[in-house]
Amino acid sequence: MTKTNKNKRSRERVAGYFITFEGGEGAGKSTQITRLKTYLESLGQSVVVTREPGGSPGAEKIRAMLLSGGAKDLGPRGEAMLFAAARADHVDTTIKPALERGDWVLCDRYADSTWVYQGEAGVDRDYLKLLETAAVAGVYPDLTILIDVPVEIGLARVAERSRTDDSGGPDRFEDEDLKVHQCRRDLFLELAKNESFRFAVIDGSKDLDEVTAAIRDAVVKTFSGDLPQDKTSTGIPAEAY
Numbered sequence: 001m002t003k004t005n006k007n008k009r010s011r012e013r014v015a016g017y018f019i020t021f022e023g024g025e026g027a028g029k030s031t032q033i034t035r036l037k038t039y040l041e042s043l044g045q046s047v048v049v050t051r052e053p054g055g056s057p058g059a060e061k062i063r064a065m066l067l068s069g070g071a072k073d074l075g076p077r078g079e080a081m082l083f084a085a086a087r088a089d090h091v092d093t094t095i096k097p098a099l100e101r102g103d104w105v106l107c108d109r110y111a112d113s114t115w116v117y118q119g120e121a122g123v124d125r126d127y128l129k130l131l132e133t134a135a136v137a138g139v140y141p142d143l144t145i146l147i148d149v150p151v152e153i154g155l156a157r158v159a160e161r162s163r164t165d166d167s168g169g170p171d172r173f174e175d176e177d178l179k180v181h182q183c184r185r186d187l188f189l190e191l192a193k194n195e196s197f198r199f200a201v202i203d204g205s206k207d208l209d210e211v212t213a214a215i216r217d218a219v220v221k222t223f224s225g226d227l228p229q230d231k232t233s234t235g236i237p238a239e240a241y
């Protein structure tokens with residue numbers, strides 16, 4: 001099922017560029033966002049990195065409630081509404097002002113995550129569409145990078161991460177069985193197919209540097225007319241790695 005009825009959906013044109021990153025658990029989004037930021041900055045661009053749920057003081061409060069499981073009693077519909085409330089504040093106070101300044105906004109998860117995670121949890125599609133329309137207020141991504149990894153690989157990375165850092169074990173949405181994670185992966189891929197005009201699907205099981213290069217290629221392809229020429233021979237500044 002598509003979220004839009006149109007083949008192409010463009011946001012109101014403002015000066016900046018909006019790229020969202022999506023994927024299941026352990027896809028490696030944050031590492032790749034940091035690398036893309038470094039690359040864009042090496043080209044003299046101004047970059048804002050942000051995340052969902054969260055990305056603004058108000059939305060970070062809602063994040064804490066959602067990820068601790070504190071809102072679980074509301075059920076998936078109520079949780080979806082909280083994700084949307086956080087998103088609305090994030091859009092108003094962080095994303096829109098940055099785009100209006102002409103910055104690049106790199107956002108770790110956005111409305112597609114609600115479509116997939118809360119959709120998988122059984123929330124009605126029409127309800128999710130209404131929430132999305134209200135929350136994003138016309139601010140749609142120019143490009144969505146879906147980092148796709150087989151669920152076994154993603155979950156093994158998450159397990160390794162919780163073993164080696166002090167993140168305190170899985171959050172409310174990581175702690176699900178394999179079938180749920182597989183269903184989310186399928187939903188992301190279905191969405192990317194249906195809205196291919198804005199998606200780049202990247203194979204996240206590849207070597208870290210190959211993933212970085214594939215993401216950079218997708219960005220250059222999408223924004224070629226807006227990016228200054230890269231002066232390095234390979235096209236990839238060494239500091240981007």
Ligand code: TYD
Nearest residue numbers: 025052053083109110113114117118173174
């Ligand atoms: P986070 O710690 O940011 O993890 P990740 O590295 O996986 O992005 O946790 C965010 C969690 O919230 C993640 O499991 C996905 C979930 N989520 C939703 O269920 N709905 C949403 O709309 C968003 C933005 C996130």
